[in-house]
Each structure stands twice: as C-alpha cells, then as structure tokens.
Amino acid sequence: MKTFTPSEITHELRRLIGTRRVVAIIDEKVDRLHGTLFPFEKIVIEATEERKTLATAEEIVHQLLHLHADRDTLLLGIGGGITTDLCGFVAAIYKRGVPFGFIPTTLLAMVDAAIGGKNGVNVLNFKNMIGTIRQPEFVLTCPNLLRTLPPKEFRNGVAEMLKTFIISGQNFGESGSFFAENELDTIFCTEAKMAQLCHFITESRAVKERIVKEDEQEQGLRRLLNLGHTFAHALEHCAKISHGEAVSIGIVCAAKNGHCKDIDLIVNTLKQCNLPTEIPADIDKKMLLEAISQDKKIAEGRCNLIVIHAIGDVRIIPTAPGAILC
Ligand SMILES: NC(=O)c1ccc[n+]([C@@H]2O[C@H](COP(=O)([O-])OP(=O)(O)OC[C@H]3O[C@@H](n4cnc5c(N)ncnc54)[C@H](O)[C@@H]3O)[C@@H](O)[C@H]2O)c1
Ligand SMILES: [Zn+2]
Numbered sequence: 001m002k003t004f005t006p007s008e009i010t011h012e013l014r015r016l017i018g019t020r021r022v023v024a025i026i027d028e029k030v031d032r033l034h035g036t037l038f039p040f041e042k043i044v045i046e047a048t049e050e051r052k053t054l055a056t057a058e059e060i061v062h063q064l065l066h067l068h069a070d071r072d073t074l075l076l077g078i079g080g081g082i083t084t085d086l087c088g089f090v091a092a093i094y095k096r097g098v099p100f101g102f103i104p105t106t107l108l109a110m111v112d113a114a115i116g117g118k119n120g121v122n123v124l125n126f127k128n129m130i131g132t133i134r135q136p137e138f139v140l141t142c143p144n145l146l147r148t149l150p151p152k153e154f155r156n157g158v159a160e161m162l163k164t165f166i167i168s169g170q171n172f173g174e175s176g177s178f179f180a181e182n183e184l185d186t187i188f189c190t191e192a193k194m195a196q197l198c199h200f201i202t203e204s205r206a207v208k209e210r211i212v213k214e215d216e217q218e219q220g221l222r223r224l225l226n227l228g229h230t231f232a233h234a235l236e237h238c239a240k241i242s243h244g245e246a247v248s249i250g251i252v253c254a255a256k257n258g259h260c261k262d263i264d265l266i267v268n269t270l271k272q273c274n275l276p277t278e279i280p281a282d283i284d285k286k287m288l289l290e291a292i293s294q295d296k297k298i299a300e301g302r303c304n305l306i307v308i309h310a311i312g313d314v315r316i317i318p319t320a321p322g323a324i325l326c
Contacts, residue, residue, distance in 0.1 A: 001205055003141045003198040006037055009103070016101065016138050020074050023067060025060060025087040027079030030105045033148045038078055038103075041067060047082040052122050054130065060090045074099045074137070080106035080153070081113025085128070088119030092132035101138040105145045107157025108244070111164065111204040114139045116212040116222075127233075133216060141205070143198050147188050154184045156244030158273055161204045163227050163251055166266065168207040169312020173269070175200045180272035224314050227306045228254050231326060234291035238283050241276075248275035251308070256325045258307030258315070265311070285326060293321035 004012055024040040027047040035042075043063045045056065064073075075098055077087025084102045091100035104114040120131020146154065158179045165172040178196055187193045208225065215221040228250030235246040248270050255263045267277045279288065293303060302318040309315060 024076045078103045084114045159244035159247040176269035255308045260308040
C-alpha cells in the first residue's frame, strides 16, 4: 500500500475515477479544513455518533436523488469512521449498490474503519446494528490530513493500531516507542518521522487486510480484530470514556484473562502512549461484568472472550461470565 501527499492524491484520484461522475460524502469539519483538495459535488454531513443513523442515511439518499446520481456515480467518503461507515452503507443500498471509495482522515479510519468492507449505522443505543459487507474500490491514505486531527482522536487510532500489532506479533514495541516519544505535531516536523508514521499505518492496515481476505464474513479469524472490544464496549456503556481509551483498558483485561507473559510490556507501552490501563475507580465492576455478559458475543451462556497469551498469540476462549477477570 502506498501513502500519498496532498498533491499526489489529486493525481491519483483522477487516475482512479477516470471520467466517472463523483459525489463526495464529506465530514463538515474535514470539508472546512481540507475541502479545497476535493473539488467534487458534495454532500456535507455532521459526523457524530448520534447522526450515524438510518435517518441520516435516508437524508443522504434524498440528496443523491436530488443530484440525479445514477448507478455509475462513484460515492467518495471523506472523513473519519463515521463518514466512511455512512458512505459505505449508503453506497451498498442506493439503487441496489453503486461504486464507492474512501479517503480516511483519522488515524483510526486509516487503519481500521475504512478497511475491511463492514459499514453500518447505529440503531437506538446499539452501535453498528444495521450494516453491510461490501468492499470499497479503493482506500487512499494521505497521512498529511492528520495534521489537523485533535490529539485525543489521534490516540484513539494509536490504541487500535497497537491492538492490531498485538494480534500480528509485529511492530508492537517499535510503534509503541515511536508514539510514546513523538506527539502528533512533532511527527509532521521531520520527513523521517513522517516516513515512520506512514510505515506503521501501512503495516497496520496490511494486517487487517490480510485477516479480512481470509475471513471476510467474520466466521473465525476476523473475530480476533475485536481484541479488547468486549471490555471496551462495556466500559463505554458504563463511563464517559473515548473508544481508544476503552480499547486500551480492554487490551489489558484481555491480557489478564490470557495470563499473558508480555503483560508488563503491554501495560508500559500503553501508559507511555498516554493511554489508560486501569478501569476507572468509580466504575462498579459488577455493573461492568453485567454489561460484558450482555455483549453480543455471548453464546450458550459463555462469552467468546478474546485473550492474549503473548504478543502474537491471541486466542478466542469461551468463558463463563463468572470466570472473567477485570
Ligand atoms: N466499519 C468498521 O469496520 C469500523 C471499524 C472501527 C470503527 N468504526 C466506526 O468508526 C467510527 C469512529 O471513527 P473515527 O474515530 O474516525 O471517528 P469520527 O469519524 O467521528 O472522527 C473523529 C472526529 O475527528 C474529526 N476529524 C476527522 N478527520 C479530521 C481531520 N483530518 N482533522 C481534524 N478533525 C478531523 C471528526 O469531525 C470527528 O469530530 C465509529 O462510529 C465506529 O463505529 C467502524
Ligand atoms: Zn475499535
């Protein structure tokens, strides 16, 4: 996978799109900050979880009809995971499916949300309850777009990236040290650091792509990508905490449950990257365990827990809710 500079991205987009008509579905914040890079017809959306709904998908469909978008029109999702999810979902259902591509603008979307073809919307309080699995024609990564990303959003991406490297067993220590030593703004100051960032994005994305290629429909291997997420979703349910922070704590819980031999390295690396590793003191653990056992991964009274035995050795273990350590 290649990463692109802003000037290269215009050229590359022209090559990929050819003579086709494009309608961009773009996050309003991204449009304000980087919109001039993307001179297309646009549907501008407000990227919040509350607006990642069927109602917003329907509004986008109305706008596409208003623009007379036809079945050959390419939808281009430009934004973080909320935007790429909405774009991919609408592209799958509009006129029974139109082509689509993504330009992710958050670290999390570059390595996770825009990769793998799963796209969904929230229903009531349930995240990604309705969705489709359909691969985009392309995902263009331009790390320069991350210059404007708030540090908290950057850290969310770092947490998912470290999760991916624990699964693959490669790049965990190196990327951990890099993100511990370099704040987002310093990375953009030197070419060598930018090159490092591009390297880790490419590697992390490649792990997800490899796993998805083997198990697109999440029958087995792909489930590993949910590492830390059973705990993370429960934590997000119980406390006001960002997804990346919840994933970080979830990773540590997964390591405890796997009696992981690398737990100290994992905890120290997460801490150095400014990510939390302990369940906040004000969370009632009983409530947390209840939320975990309500997770969708429960089957026959057991929770399919993804645990870490060692970096590079992550397994799915059916576990009774009473036996879960957190
Ligand atoms: N489809 C999948 O496989 C998958 C995987 C993981 C996550 N997701 C979904 O992704 C979503 C989270 O994605 P996210 O973290 O990218 O969130 P997001 O889309 O909400 O973006 C985070 C914030 O950053 C802002 N932003 C985006 N790009 C920016 C930029 N370049 N500069 C400044 N600000 C910018 C956005 O406006 C938003 O406020 C969730 O809804 C989650 O369910 C989907
Ligand atoms: Zn996640």
